[in-house]
Amino acid sequence: MRNQRVAGPALGLAGILLFLLVWEVVARAGIVDQRFLPPASEVLVTFFGNLIEPGFYQAVGETMLAWAIGLAISTVAAVVIGLIIGSSSFLSKATYSTIEFLRPIPSVALIPLAVLLFGVRIESSLMLIIYASFWQVLLQVLYGVADVDPVAENTAKSYGLGPLARARYVIWPTVLPYLMTGLRLASAVALILAITAELIIVSRGLGYQIALSQSGGAISEMYALVLATGLIGVIINLAMRFIERKTLSWHSSIRSEVVA
Amino acid sequence: MSLLKRAGYFFGLPVLLIIMWWALTLGGTNFFVPTPEALAKTFWEVWAGERFVTDFLPSIMRLFVGLVATIVLGIGLGILIGSIRWLRSLTEPILEFFRAIPPPVLVPLFMLLIGINDQMKILVIISGAIWPVLLNTVEGVRAVDEVLNDTSRTYGIHGFSRLRYLVLPAASPQIMAGVRQSLSIGLILMVISEMFGSSSGLGFTIVLFQRTFAIPEMWSGIAVLGLIGIALSLISKGIERKVLRWYHGLKEVQRDS
Numbered sequence: 001m002r003n004q005r006v007a008g009p010a011l012g013l014a015g016i017l018l019f020l021l022v023w024e025v026v027a028r029a030g031i032v033d034q035r036f037l038p039p040a041s042e043v044l045v046t047f048f049g050n051l052i053e054p055g056f057y058q059a060v061g062e063t064m065l066a067w068a069i070g071l072a073i074s075t076v077a078a079v080v081i082g083l084i085i086g087s088s089s090f091l092s093k094a095t096y097s098t099i100e101f102l103r104p105i106p107s108v109a110l111i112p113l114a115v116l117l118f119g120v121r122i123e124s125s126l127m128l129i130i131y132a133s134f135w136q137v138l139l140q141v142l143y144g145v146a147d148v149d150p151v152a153e154n155t156a157k158s159y160g161l162g163p164l165a166r167a168r169y170v171i172w173p174t175v176l177p178y179l180m181t182g183l184r185l186a187s188a189v190a191l192i193l194a195i196t197a198e199l200i201i202v203s204r205g206l207g208y209q210i211a212l213s214q215s216g217g218a219i220s221e222m223y224a225l226v227l228a229t230g231l232i233g234v235i236i237n238l239a240m241r242f243i244e245r246k247t248l249s250w251h252s253s254i255r256s257e258v259v260a
Numbered sequence: 261m262s263l264l265k266r267a268g269y270f271f272g273l274p275v276l277l278i279i280m281w282w283a284l285t286l287g288g289t290n291f292f293v294p295t296p297e298a299l300a301k302t303f304w305e306v307w308a309g310e311r312f313v314t315d316f317l318p319s320i321m322r323l324f325v326g327l328v329a330t331i332v333l334g335i336g337l338g339i340l341i342g343s344i345r346w347l348r349s350l351t352e353p354i355l356e357f358f359r360a361i362p363p364p365v366l367v368p369l370f371m372l373l374i375g376i377n378d379q380m381k382i383l384v385i386i387s388g389a390i391w392p393v394l395l396n397t398v399e400g401v402r403a404v405d406e407v408l409n410d411t412s413r414t415y416g417i418h419g420f421s422r423l424r425y426l427v428l429p430a431a432s433p434q435i436m437a438g439v440r441q442s443l444s445i446g447l448i449l450m451v452i453s454e455m456f457g458s459s460s461g462l463g464f465t466i467v468l469f470q471r472t473f474a475i476p477e478m479w480s481g482i483a484v485l486g487l488i489g490i491a492l493s494l495i496s497k498g499i500e501r502k503v504l505r506w507y508h509g510l511k512e513v514q515r516d517s
Binding site for chain 2: 008011012013014015016018019032036037093094095096097098100101103104105106107108109110111112113115116117188191192195196199200207210211214219222223225226229230231232233234236237
């Protein structure tokens with residue numbers, strides 16, 4: 001048993017090394033044109049070189065700023081709207097068809113509209129990020145409110161808890177695990193949209209740097225930036241999982257259900 | 261609930277919103293927002309004619325090919341990785357990394373490696389949309405019920421029959437959840453890949469409309485994308501209901517008891 005536990009991460013590390021090795025060999029052997037696929041070692045050198053460049057951090061900062069603002073706005077809006085809709089059976093029935101209709105509309109469909117309304121400003125990114133991540137959170141909040149135990153709700157009512165107290169002590173704890181799941185999904189989506197917006201519309205941030213280095217022929221720089229976006233994605237995933245575990249430490253049974 | 265009441269709930273808000281939209285654009289002064297009837301007219305004019313063949317169909321074909329390849333590859337690789345323990349440990353970190361890369365950044369990369377053509381777009385769709393299917397299949401295969409697993413082994417069920425009657429059905433709820441996510445990612449990537457370097461397709465056309473300030477046409481393009489998104493979600497719901505009927509039934513029984 002212990003052997004396996006050690007073997008897991010070691011094999012994973014071996015997998016990463018193997019991948020880098022194959023990449024290196026494919027590039028060096030010229031199976032793919034070296035102008036388009038530089039060897040892994042070169043990309044890694046560029047990547048670590050970036051880590052001491054202030055410009056790199058500026059681009060990361062711009063991307064993460066749009067990400068954070070967009071995620072915050074959409075989360076607050078989705079929680080408020082979700083709680084209002086969810087706690088009224090009339091509203092949830094009346095809005096169901098509209099939500100189901102708007103939700104699958106791909107956020108990239110709004111790109112031309114964002115360009116038209118905001119041009120190359122950060123608001124364009126925000127519009128896409130907010131639209132895309134809003135639905136992720138809203139749906140989870142609605143599921144969460146629907147999951148509130150009627151017995152607990154009625155008990156709270158008969159103990160004379162007002163609407164605000166009920167929201168705080170009955171509804172909120174039930175919704176929280178769902179909300180965390182929604183937040184985790186939304187944070188990944190928001191990163192995708194932030195970078196997409198920079199690639200196509202907004203001239204700042206990591207996405208813009210990638211487009212720039214591609215058109216400028218700085219190919220190993222481009223690969224290094226793609227590597228960086230992947231790592232940011234991994235970090236966001238890990239951070240969200242960590243926050244989820246911390247916030248829901250009191251709620252282990254429901255947490256395991258949500259994760260599965 | 262009576263049928264009338266249900267119809268009221270279903271159509272009430274959408275109708276209200278359209279009336280509001282109509283009332284707000286009645287003066288026809290806003291340059292950015294067309295009136296509902298202008299949009300409907302443009303929609304018909306733009307998409308029922310030549311563009312249906314030159315832009316709509318190619319996009320749909322790329323999306324379809326990309327998604328089918330995604331699902332087949334994702335389930336195939338997922339079963340392979342999920343059933344072999346050392347392979348799973350070997351690939352886990354690298355797969356987590358690739359999943360975390362925002363798929364749109366692969367568009368410039370593939371443009372270099374493959375050039376601007378249909379293969380590039382299909383590859384972009386596959387490389388972005390495969391992760392939910394792949395990782396969910398791995399998880400689903402790994403979580404096959406131990407008792408069922410041992411039972412089938414005792415009965416000497418191996419190879420293909422084991423796959424067909426034990427592994428695939430057991431993993432199917434998770435696989436379907438992955439497929440559903442993949443469909444919407446695939447659509448997004450189709451549009452993005454066409455916005456970049458292309459001379460046909462929905463993404464290209466919509467950006468063209470926007471750049472030439474053909475506002476009602478642009479809105480009609482947005483509507484087309486929305487409709488495709490809705491159609492995809494309906495299709496996936498339909499398939500899911502069919503494939504997972506036993507599963508939902510099982511859940512209901514468990515909930516009642």
